Amino acid sequence: MSLGHEVRYRVRGGRELRGTVFVQGAKNAVLPMIGASLMAAKGRTVLRNVPIIEDVRRAVELAQAIGAKAELHEAERTLVIDASTLTSPVLPAEIAARFRGSFLFVPALLHRLGEAVIEGVGGCNLGSRNLDFHYNGFKRMGATVTEQVTDDGQGSIHVKAGHLQGGTLYLDTPSHTGTENLLMAAALAHGTTLIKNCALEPEVLDVITLLQRMGARITGGGTGFITVEGVDRLTAVEHTVMPDRIDTGVLVMAAAMTGGEVSLVGASLEHLGVAGDKLEQMGVEFHSQGAVLQVRRDRPLRPINVITDEYPGFATDLQSPIMALSSQAEGESYIYERIFDGRFKLAEELVRMGADVEVNGNRAKVHGVTRLRGTEVVAHDLRTGSALVLAGLAAEGETTITSAYYIDRGHAHVAERLTALGAEIERIA
Ligand SMILES: CC(=O)N[C@H]1[C@@H](OP(=O)(O)OP(=O)(O)OC[C@H]2O[C@@H](n3ccc(=O)[nH]c3=O)[C@H](O)[C@@H]2O)O[C@H](CO)[C@@H](O)[C@@H]1O
Numbered sequence: 001m002s003l004g005h006e007v008r009y010r011v012r013g014g015r016e017l018r019g020t021v022f023v024q025g026a027k028n029a030v031l032p033m034i035g036a037s038l039m040a041a042k043g044r045t046v047l048r049n050v051p052i053i054e055d056v057r058r059a060v061e062l063a064q065a066i067g068a069k070a071e072l073h074e075a076e077r078t079l080v081i082d083a084s085t086l087t088s089p090v091l092p093a094e095i096a097a098r099f100r101g102s103f104l105f106v107p108a109l110l111h112r113l114g115e116a117v118i119e120g121v122g123g124c125n126l127g128s129r130n131l132d133f134h135y136n137g138f139k140r141m142g143a144t145v146t147e148q149v150t151d152d153g154q155g156s157i158h159v160k161a162g163h164l165q166g167g168t169l170y171l172d173t174p175s176h177t178g179t180e181n182l183l184m185a186a187a188l189a190h191g192t193t194l195i196k197n198c199a200l201e202p203e204v205l206d207v208i209t210l211l212q213r214m215g216a217r218i219t220g221g222g223t224g225f226i227t228v229e230g231v232d233r234l235t236a237v238e239h240t241v242m243p244d245r246i247d248t249g250v251l252v253m254a255a256a257m258t259g260g261e262v263s264l265v266g267a268s269l270e271h272l273g274v275a276g277d278k279l280e281q282m283g284v285e286f287h288s289q290g291a292v293l294q295v296r297r298d299r300p301l302r303p304i305n306v307i308t309d310e311y312p313g314f315a316t317d318l319q320s321p322i323m324a325l326s327s328q329a330e331g332e333s334y335i336y337e338r339i340f341d342g343r344f345k346l347a348e349e350l351v352r353m354g355a356d357v358e359v360n361g362n363r364a365k366v367h368g369v370t371r372l373r374g375t376e377v378v379a380h381d382l383r384t385g386s387a388l389v390l391a392g393l394a395a396e397g398e399t400t401i402t403s404a405y406y407i408d409r410g411h412a413h414v415a416e417r418l419t420a421l422g423a424e425i426e427r428i429a
């Protein structure tokens with residue numbers, strides 16, 4: 001299968017963005033929801049407002065690879081999953097290693113087939129991305145976790161459990177997918193589970209809502225302590241995926257980058273957490289009208305001080321985009337990345353475009369305003385990619401971003417949506 005590395009985005013900068021744009025459904029909510037839907041032994045789950053992104057396509061392929069019937073109706077943004085036919089516990093590397101959400105299939109495999117063989121877990125390369133909190137939680141519930149080396153020298157992880165047993169679990173830090181995996185493991189376990197130091201992200205709450213609709217008994221969502229009373233079975237239901245707050249943030253910054261006025265349909269300012277406040281400090285004006293968020297920037301951008309943190313702190317997934325935006329602010333901006341130890345690869349690409357960015361460990365200083373010039377740049381991961389699109393919107397001339405695949409992993413219809421706002425951007429194969 002082609003990785004799609006040859007596909008690029010080409011942006012010609014200098015156009016103000018104006019008009020209306022639709023925010024997609026949340027990547028980081030739909031992926032655990034696909035994992036959750038595999039726990040229903042009967043019936044068909046219907047997920048609506050599904051973002052048409054590469055990670056969802058991979059998740060559908062992975063669900064099919066383990067025996068589920070999964071149909072993605074792209075025009076309707078609807079995914080229908082019948083998991084009654086699960087047959088294989090193996091998450092094959094060629095699909096599983098291409099996205100992070102593959103690991104969210106483990107609880108369903110443990111409950112349905114008694115084991116999961118993980119041949120690979122992907123996701124953005126952001127430095128260390130450990131899974132020890134997940135493994136420790138599964139072990140505390142009675143699972144065994146063993147590492148195996150296959151004949152061809154590749155490693156795989158084997159998680160096995162007769163029937164998971166509820167207990168007291170904790171996360172060393174409030175891991176997003178860690179919370180979701182332990183919740184799903186606890187939902188069908190025997191007895192009661194208490195999970196301490198849970199993630200508070202809105203996507204986690206949306207996943208809890210879906211699980212509750214399926215019949216799970218969960219209390220304490222949105223606090224650091226979640227209690228789950230195990231039930232015997234979960235039912236297939238219908239659910240509409242929440243809007244993507246990172247897609248929202250990137251679109252807000254697109255308007256801010258070029259100076260312009262954009263209405264975001266389906267966006268929630270509240271879900272942006274501190275990122276919304278930081279953007280306001282920079283000079284972005286927000287006006288919420290129900291589920292439509294109007295955004296305007298008609299004054300010079302002010303520099304900013306950002307510290308990434310768990311929700312409601314500044315989302316690490318918006319760190320690269322705000323680095324690009326701060327290159328257009330008048331003065332020095334400071335960025336402190338606290339969640340990942342290798343998330344500053346954007347800096348060298350921005351510098352190639354003319355930005356002035358100094359990186360020192362997990363801190364960066366951006367000196368603005370700099371005049372950005374279009375050139376050929378590399379998307380090292382999903383959000384480096386979206387940040388380079390933002391930089392391209394403000395740059396003189398043409399910016400070519402390779403590979404489009406990373407951007408398409410997490411943002412739907414990028415060229416179409418930005419073109420509708422007046423940008424000059426195309427996806428070239
Ligand atoms: C599919 C998905 O939802 N991805 C999101 C999820 O990733 P993901 O769930 O992988 O991120 P985590 O919240 O788990 O990771 C945060 C930090 O905790 C560390 N850690 C995590 C788990 C573990 O077992 N051991 C450990 O040490 C990681 O190395 C990292 O430094 O949350 C991140 C932080 O908001 C986002 O950037 C990703 O977009």
Ligand SMILES: C=C(OP(=O)(O)O)C(=O)O
Nearest residue numbers: 100123124317382383410
């Ligand atoms: C880091 C990200 O995603 P993932 O965890 O899927 O790699 C992201 O969405 O920016």
